[in-house]
Amino acid sequence: MSIEYPEYWTHRKWMSRALEIAQAAGDVGEVPVGAVIVDSSGNLIAEGENRKERDKNPTAHAEIVAIKAASQNLNSWRLHECTLYVTLEPCPMCAGAIVQSRLGRLVYGVDDTKTGAIRTVLNIPDSAASNHRLQVLGGILESACRHHLQTWFATRRLQQRATDSRKTVQ
Numbered sequence: 001m002s003i004e005y006p007e008y009w010t011h012r013k014w015m016s017r018a019l020e021i022a023q024a025a026g027d028v029g030e031v032p033v034g035a036v037i038v039d040s041s042g043n044l045i046a047e048g049e050n051r052k053e054r055d056k057n058p059t060a061h062a063e064i065v066a067i068k069a070a071s072q073n074l075n076s077w078r079l080h081e082c083t084l085y086v087t088l089e090p091c092p093m094c095a096g097a098i099v100q101s102r103l104g105r106l107v108y109g110v111d112d113t114k115t116g117a118i119r120t121v122l123n124i125p126d127s128a129a130s131n132h133r134l135q136v137l138g139g140i141l142e143s144a145c146r147h148h149l150q151t152w153f154a155t156r157r158l159q160q161r162a163t164d165s166r167k168t169v170q
Helices: 007-027 062-074 092-100 142-169
Strands: 034-038 044-049 083-088 105-110 135-138
Touching (some): 007 062, 007 142, 044 062
Parallel strands (some): 105 135
Antiparallel strands (some): 034 044
16 A cells, blocks of 8 residues: 555654654543644644643544644634544544634544544534535554554553442442
8 A cells, every 4th residue: 555655654654643642642641632733745733632631621622622723823714735633533523623624634543433423423524514525534543543542441441440449448
């Protein structure tokens, strides 16, 4: 695939950066999702990580944080020449923000079988409610993205069980 599709290496590069950001979010107790936005020349415009817990804000998803930063950096809400890389398929809220920001392309790592609103559960970008069409590419570094999320959630469950058992003993 890489010889026939040289842009694949570009997608891997930026998804790797999104994974690094996701790791940092997970390290501080946030669900480990990371996002980066790159312009048409391949320049990094913005980064975002989940910040719901830290900001006490239900809208502080990685995609929203990155879109807000990119809009501020470009001094425009129209991001039509930009690509958003995110480790997990966006939820309905983030899919709506992606459509509203007119992003040119979305590249995501792993499908979200519970709330994925790009291709898995819903398809907001291609729905009649969408006034913008964007290119979508899923599955970039899919195994790494899935493993990262699954490991983080498994660790959290073990920590919670340990906390619960200590409470029971006392």
